[in-house]
Amino acid sequence: xxxxxxxxxxxxxxxxxxxxxxxxxxxxxxAGITDYAQEELGDIVYVELPxxxxxxxxxxxxxxxESVKAVAELYMPVAGEIAGTNPExxxxxxxxxxxxxxxxxxxxxxxADPGEMQSLMDKATYYNLLKGL
Amino acid sequence: MRYLPHTDxxxxxxxxxxxxxxxxxxxxxxxxxxRSGRKMDLPPAxxxxxxxxxxxxxxxxxxxxxxxxxxxxxxxYIPAVVTNLLERSELLTxxxxxxxxxxxxxxxxxxxxxxxxxRLLGLEISNASMYDGAxxxxxxxxxxxxIRKKSKGKIxxxxxxxxxxxxxxxxxxxxxxxxxxxxxxxxxxRTDVSALADMDDVVAVAVQSPNFFGCLEDLAGxxxxxxxxxxxxxxxxxxxxxxxxxQPPGTxxxxxxxxxxxxxxxxxxxGGPGLGMLATKMDYVRRMPGRVVGKTTDxxxxxxxxxxxxxxxxxxxxxxxxxxICTNSNFxxxxxxxxxxxxxxxxxxxxxxxxxxxxxxxxQQLRRAGMALPFGAPTFNEFVVKLPPGFERKHAELAxxxxxxxxxxxxxxxxxxxxxxxxxxxxxxxxxxMDHLIKEVSE
Numbered sequence: 338x339x340x341x342x343x344x345x346x347x348x349x350x351x352x353x354x355x356x357x358x359x360x361x362x363x364x365x366x367x368a369g370i371t372d373y374a375q376e377e378l379g380d381i382v383y384v385e386l387p388x389x390x391x392x393x394x395x396x397x398x399x400x401x402x403e404s405v406k407a408v409a410e411l412y413m414p415v416a417g418e419i420a421g422t423n424p425e426x427x428x429x430x431x432x433x434x435x436x437x438x439x440x441x442x443x444x445x446x447x448x449a450d451p452g453e454m455q456s457l458m459d460k461a462t463y464y465n466l467l468k469g470l
Numbered sequence: 471m472r473y474l475p476h477t478d479x480x481x482x483x484x485x486x487x488x489x490x491x492x493x494x495x496x497x498x499x500x501x502x503x504x505r506s507g508r509k510m511d512l513p514p515a516x517x518x519x520x521x522x523x524x525x526x527x528x529x530x531x532x533x534x535x536x537x538x539x540x541x542x543x544x545x546x547y548i549p550a551v552v553t554n555l556l557e558r559s560e561l562l563t564x565x566x567x568x569x570x571x572x573x574x575x576x577x578x579x580x581x582x583x584x585x586x587x588x589r590l591l592g593l594e595i596s597n598a599s600m601y602d603g604a605x606x607x608x609x610x611x612x613x614x615x616x617i618r619k620k621s622k623g624k625i626x627x628x629x630x631x632x633x634x635x636x637x638x639x640x641x642x643x644x645x646x647x648x649x650x651x652x653x654x655x656x657x658x659x660r661t662d663v664s665a666l667a668d669m670d671d672v673v674a675v676a677v678q679s680p681n682f683f684g685c686l687e688d689l690a691g692x693x694x695x696x697x698x699x700x701x702x703x704x705x706x707x708x709x710x711x712x713x714x715x716x717q718p719p720g721t722x723x724x725x726x727x728x729x730x731x732x733x734x735x736x737x738x739x740x741g742g743p744g745l746g747m748l749a750t751k752m753d754y755v756r757r758m759p760g761r762v763v764g765k766t767t768d769x770x771x772x773x774x775x776x777x778x779x780x781x782x783x784x785x786x787x788x789x790x791x792x793x794x795i796c797t798n799s800n801f802x803x804x805x806x807x808x809x810x811x812x813x814x815x816x817x818x819x820x821x822x823x824x825x826x827x828x829x830x831x832x833x834q835q836l837r838r839a840g841m842a843l844p845f846g847a848p849t850f851n852e853f854v855v856k857l858p859p860g861f862e863r864k865h866a867e868l869a870x871x872x873x874x875x876x877x878x879x880x881x882x883x884x885x886x887x888x889x890x891x892x893x894x895x896x897x898x899x900x901x902x903x904m905d906h907l908i909k910e911v912s913e
Contacts, residue, residue, distance in 0.1 A: 383756070408781045408790070 338376060341467045345372045347438050351414065351457025354466065355396075358438065359414040359446070361454060365421075368414050369442045370402065370433065373467055378404040381433045386422040386444060393417070395453065399444065402433065411443065415453040421445035535873040536903045540852045540894025541682070542603070542632050542708040542730060543738040546821075547898050552735045552808050561804055570776045577775035580800065581763045583807035590713055590810065591727040592720025593749035597760040599803035600795060602744025603730025604635040607676065607706045608642035609759040609793055610728040610748060614674035614702035615648065616757040616792070617725075622647040623671040626701070628661040629654055630681035632708055633883045639676075648673065659685040659845025659854065663692050666699075676704040678729075679719070680712050682883075683892065684829075684852030685845055693723020702726065709733055710747065712850040714822025726750045735809025736802055745802040756782060759793030821897060825851040829895040832904045839912045844890065852894040854880065857911050859889050868910055876907060 350358040356374035359366045375381065383403040393399050395416040402409050423442050425432060433441035448454070458466065476484070481493065490496045497505070516524065537545045556562065560575050570577060580598045587596035600606045611625050625643060627636055629652040640650055651669070656662045661677055675696045679687035689705060696703040705719040707729035713719075719727035731745035732738070750758055756779065764778030777783075782792040813821060829851045833843060842856040855877075868874045877891035884890070895904065 403781050406780075408787050 341373075341464070344376070344467070345438065346460050346464060348460050350438065351454055351459065352463035352466075353412065353414045353457060355412045357412060357414045359454065359457060360438075362445070364447070364451070366415060366417070366446045366448055366454065367442050368444050368446055369437055370409075370411070371463075372437050374409070375434050375437045375441070378402060378407055378409060380405050381430045384423075384426045384430045384433065384443065386426070387419050389419050389421060391419050392449075393419070395456075402430075413446070414457060415446060415448045416450065417446040417448040419444055420447040535869065535875050536899060536907075537738075537875045538877045538893045538895065538899065538907060539875045540684075540709070540896075541878045541892055542634065543741060544709055544711070544733045544851070544894065544896055545738050545898055546711070546733055546735075546896050548735055548737060548809070549812055551812055552805060555808050556801070556805055562801070568777050570774060574775055576800070576804075577763050577777070579804045579807055581765060581775050582811070583803040584763060586807055586810045587731075587747050588749050590710060590718060591724075591747070591749040592713075592718030592722075593724070593727055594720075594752040595755050595758070595762070596747065596749040597758055597798075598763050599731075599798040599800065600746030600748055600760050601797075601799060602742070602746045603706065603708055603728070603732075604632070604638035604744075604746075605642075605795070606728040606730070606746030606748045607631070607635050607704070608639045609746075609795060610704045610706070610726045611639060611674050611676060612642065612793060613726060613750075613754070613757050613759060614704060617702055617754050618673050618700065620673045622649075623673040624649050624651050624669060626651050626653060626666065626669065626672055626675045628652070628677045628681065628687070630659075630661050630683060630685070630687075631676060631678040631706060632682050635678070635706065655683075657845075658847045659683045659849075660687050660847045661692070663695060666695060672699060672701040674702045674704050676706060678706045678708070679716075680707070680709055680850045680852065682708075683845055683854045684849040684894070685847035686712075686716060686850060689717070689719060689722035689724065697723055704728065709851060711818075711822050711825060714818040714820075715826055715850065720749065725754065731802070731806050734806035736805055743799060743802055745799045745806055747806075755779065757792065758782075759795050760798055822850075824897045825895065828897070828899060828901075828904070829853065831901065832893065832895050832907070835904065835908045836911070839908055841911065851896060852892060854887070854890050854892055856890050861889065861891075861911065864910070865891075872906070872910070874903075874907055874910065876911065 350360040352358050352371060356371045357368055358371050359368040381402055381404050386400045393413045393416065395413055397413050398410045399413050400411040402411060422444050425440065435441060485496065561579060584596040584598060588594060600609060625648050627639065627650060643650055653665060654662045666675065677687050677692055679689050681687055693703050702725045703723055704726045705724040710729060710731055711733050728748040731747040736745060761777055761783055762779050763775055766774055766776055768774050781787060829849065833853055836855050837843060843853060844856060845854055862879065865876050865879065868876050877893040880887040880890045880892055
């Protein structure tokens with residue numbers, strides 16, 4: 338495990354307590370899991386994502402990521418409808434390890450309330466959360 | 471190792487530690503409705519020598535029989551090499567090893583079993599075995615509900631699936647909202663699938679081939695019919711030797727093939743233990759019950775074997791396990807792997823041919839002797855024959871006097887088939903045995 342100081346924590350995303358991130362992309366949001374989460378899980382071998390068009394509440398489980406020795410549930414950072422899923426992950430689930438905020442993105446969400454993005458933690462708050470862990 | 475159960479003082483000591491007053495207190499959270507409340511119906515304990523004498527007396531009651539009896543368990547010859555290899559201490563263990571550090575040999579043997587099973591059934595991946603054919607079928611149908619993400623709907627079974635398998639499926643599905651429906655039989659001894667066209671919400675269709683009457687189903691035809699619907703096509707078998715001669719289920723449209731592998735090097739042994747085989751397409755691997763052994767490389771690039779997809783199993787994320795099955799027939803699976811490897815592709819085919827030819831001989835001779843063979847579909851090593859009324863009494867006499875077990879009377883499972891018997895011929899039956907049987911039934 339890399340020290341918290343060495344984890345990549347971009348400024349342009351919001352964070353959740355469950356170690357998901359979300360980034361505004363036009364009227365939609367792109368979401369994934371944080372560098373901390375992928376590091377904790379280890380080599381990711383499978384990602385199960387929802388069907389496009391499904392709607393979830395904030396905090397609802399929308400899928401799972403499976404590593405060689407653990408499975409973690411994925412929780413919605415904000416309420417909304419799934420507008421897209423990352424097609425590359427079917428053959429390359431390890432992209433989540435390699436580039437968690439880029440090519441390893443998980444879902445595109447059409448938020449029910451665009452203002453809900455404000456409820457997510459900023460980089461400093463999330464960093465303090467990790468420090469306290 | 472002591473083979474003694476807990477003594478009263480052991481039990482008292484354990485109860486004291488956990489603070490329960492009695493074993494009834496210990497089990498208090500198990501609802502009354504699911505407890506039997508009866509004492510076990512067991513004879514009193516015996517000394518070792520009394521027990522030995524009792525078992526020898528039981529064995530002596532069983533003469534060296536000629537079994538024209540199959541119906542799910544087949545009396546095949548087991549080459550000495552199979553038993554000898556299995557008795558090696560590396561393989562003979564009551565424990566299913568998980569730890570790759572210490573159990574490479576067992577894991578590799580199971581991996582070989584999976585490979586041979588997948589090839590035999592014509593599918594991409596096999597699990598590392600299940601309890602027996604009946605539970606493998608029930609688990610396959612549950613798997614179909616997971617693949618289709620259905621929580622209700624129809625599970626359609628051929629009425630020519632082994633009747634006991636049908637009962638096990640009903641038991642598995644009893645607490646679920648799924649509805650079990652049976653397809654009737656055609657006059658030629660195959661399944662009548664015509665009703666499928668008018669059915670809605672079908673989640674899975676299961677057909678056995680060779681079926682309970684020994685008849686080969688038109689799997690390709692049924693496969694393409696089911697393929698036009700949303701339903702998952704599950705095929706099952708009680709006699710995998712048939713795939714030495716006939717097309718395997720995977721090439722006939724089956725999404726899941728499952729059944730009993732006892733024919734592959736395991737003795738009938740009064741019905742057990744069995745070997746549940748289950749193979750499927752790679753797409754469905756994460757919906758498959760039970761465990762899978764995979765091949766990988768270690769940090770130094772050396773080949774090794776590990777339990778894989780373990781996150782669908784009970785020991786990680788128990789609440790979300792793919793199925794409730796929590797052990798397998800590991801040793802039986804290894805026996806089957808040794809058996810298949812010993813016979814090889816050509817030997818397997820030759821053995822299947824021998825079973826087929828012998829059966830055809832018996833069918834022909836019975837027909838000549840004037841017996842009716844009601845079903846016209848092709849069969850493999852098992853078939854139905856109508857014997858003269860009153861044969862029932864002779865059936866028991868024959869076993870006692872000449873050691874001939876003349877098949878299974880079908881009336882108990884299929885009341886319309888009074889005086890009909892299911893006969894089976896394996897390589898262990900000689901032509902003289904068959905001629906003897908024909909003489910007895912013709913008299």
